Amino acid sequence: MDFDFPPDDDPRRLAVRAWLADHPEPTARQLHDAGYVVPHWPAPWGIDADPMHQLVIDEELRTAGVRRPANAIGIGWAAPTILLAGTDEQKARYLDPIFTGEEFWCQMFSEPDAGSDLANLGTRAVRDGDEYVVNGSKIWTSYGHRAKFGILIARTDPDQPKHMGISYFICPTDLPGLTMTPIVDATTTHAFNQVFFDDVRIPAENLVGEEGDGWRLARVTLANERVSLSSAGSLWGDGPSADDLLELVRRSGGADDPVVRQRLAGLFCEAEVLRLNRLRTLSARLAGRTPGAEASIQKAMADEHGQHVMELAKELAGTAGMLDGSGPPGEVGESGRRGLDDEPEGDRQFPDVAPVWHYGFLFSPALTLGGGTFAVQRNIIAERVLGLPRDHDADRGRTWAEARAG
Numbered sequence: 001m002d003f004d005f006p007p008d009d010d011p012r013r014l015a016v017r018a019w020l021a022d023h024p025e026p027t028a029r030q031l032h033d034a035g036y037v038v039p040h041w042p043a044p045w046g047i048d049a050d051p052m053h054q055l056v057i058d059e060e061l062r063t064a065g066v067r068r069p070a071n072a073i074g075i076g077w078a079a080p081t082i083l084l085a086g087t088d089e090q091k092a093r094y095l096d097p098i099f100t101g102e103e104f105w106c107q108m109f110s111e112p113d114a115g116s117d118l119a120n121l122g123t124r125a126v127r128d129g130d131e132y133v134v135n136g137s138k139i140w141t142s143y144g145h146r147a148k149f150g151i152l153i154a155r156t157d158p159d160q161p162k163h164m165g166i167s168y169f170i171c172p173t174d175l176p177g178l179t180m181t182p183i184v185d186a187t188t189t190h191a192f193n194q195v196f197f198d199d200v201r202i203p204a205e206n207l208v209g210e211e212g213d214g215w216r217l218a219r220v221t222l223a224n225e226r227v228s229l230s231s232a233g234s235l236w237g238d239g240p241s242a243d244d245l246l247e248l249v250r251r252s253g254g255a256d257d258p259v260v261r262q263r264l265a266g267l268f269c270e271a272e273v274l275r276l277n278r279l280r281t282l283s284a285r286l287a288g289r290t291p292g293a294e295a296s297i298q299k300a301m302a303d304e305h306g307q308h309v310m311e312l313a314k315e316l317a318g319t320a321g322m323l324d325g326s327g328p329p330g331e332v333g334e335s336g337r338r339g340l341d342d343e344p345e346g347d348r349q350f351p352d353v354a355p356v357w358h359y360g361f362l363f364s365p366a367l368t369l370g371g372g373t374f375a376v377q378r379n380i381i382a383e384r385v386l387g388l389p390r391d392h393d394a395d396r397g398r399t400w401a402e403a404r405a406g
């Protein structure tokens with residue numbers, strides 16, 4: 001790490017504090033108007049904040065207990081794609097309500113037969129006058145039932161090589177012929193959906209970029225990722241961290257069993273390695289470099305670390321830990337259950353999840369699947385970081401993980 005955090009009287013801090021004094025409980029609209037939802041964006045949406053300025057804003061908002069609107073796919077994926085390749089009309093129509101959280105977005109990429117090998121997708125979009133007629137199915141669509149729009153990739157030209165015949169659409173979720181079936185996961189939560197398209201007519205003006213450019217767009221949108229340091233939580237940056245678990249153990253009188261002590265020490269070391277790697281990633285950003293190896297290994301290590309934290313927490317709860325809703329006692333959690341009707345809140349990956357242990361334990365197997373599976377991450381590290389030969393099936397899609405690997 002070769003940087004210092006700005007001091008307490010840094011003018012950028014004072015500016016945020018002055019704004020917070022005028023807006024002690026800012027609405028999403030006020031946050032957006034101030035450019036604090038995506039400070040790294042150009043005006044009128046952001047304030048062109050460099051990485052350190054972004055961190056200062058994050059820190060001040062966090063200290064004041066202010067959360068950004070919960071719209072992870074909208075803010076993290078849809079908006080950068082629309083900024084990059086959208087028309088002026090699309091920018092004017094969609095960006096503002098994404099940043100204020102008024103219009104929640106979902107991601108319609110994965111299909112029953114196209115996950116890691118995403119370029120194999122079979123959902124078809126056929127041009128018919130001023131519309132595209134879409135048929136097929138998407139799956140694992142997180143919070144699709146709450147979304148007003150989805151980013152959809154579909155095959156517009158089956159005669160092109162598989163990466164090239166794909167286009168990128170803005171898909172309203174209330175179109176006739178589009179149905180969403182809930183999938184309740186192992187945590188008993190309804191977050192996932194399967195989406196069926198039965199002659200769904202999407203206006204051609206909802207195409208983003210050129211027809212056939214969808215694969216490139218699906219890959220490049222995360223390049224504009226916000227710099228962040230607040231990701232010690234073991235559920236993709238949210239939820240309880242290894243430190244929270246260690247604190248619980250300390251408060252319960254410590255651990256006598258040497259094996260348990262060793263495992264706790266192991267968790268501490270993993271968390272520390274991840275923290276230092278986050279700082280290295282930040283150093284790279286501050287130096288104007290796109291983090292390479294650091295970013296690739298971060299996800300692979302953090303996903304497994306999350307599983308380790310949750311497994312040990314559950315084990316430490318003993319036989320009581322086998323019960324539904326159980327987990328270590330303490331402020332960090334009572335019941336892990338999310339209700340179907342809970343309202344999203346805050347700028348977390350899991351907008352409506354109380355950061356609790358029981359839920360985290362049941363969710364944790366998903367950590368090494370979503371956003372690029374464990375094995376696909378390993379392939380990327382092998383090829384890009386270690387320079388090993390490419391996967392024998394080099395044509396396989398890797399959008400999820402590649403987008404993050406940059």
Ligand SMILES: Cc1cc2nc3c(=O)[nH]c(=O)nc-3n(C[C@H](O)[C@H](O)[C@H](O)COP(=O)(O)OP(=O)(O)OC[C@H]3O[C@@H](n4cnc5c(N)ncnc54)[C@H](O)[C@@H]3O)c2cc1C
Nearest residue numbers: 107108109110115116117140141142366369370371373375
């Ligand atoms: C919590 C969560 C949220 C998600 N949200 C969304 C969403 O909102 N929208 C959306 O579109 N999708 C979403 N997904 C889907 C996610 O992107 C896919 O699960 C992921 O891409 C893997 O695809 P798959 O499930 O089809 O598994 P597969 O690709 O079928 O993989 C099955 C197994 O084969 C292994 N494997 C696959 N390819 C290779 C290879 N080349 N080398 C070695 N091993 C390989 C994998 O590691 C895995 O163990 C979500 C998934 C999760 C877990």
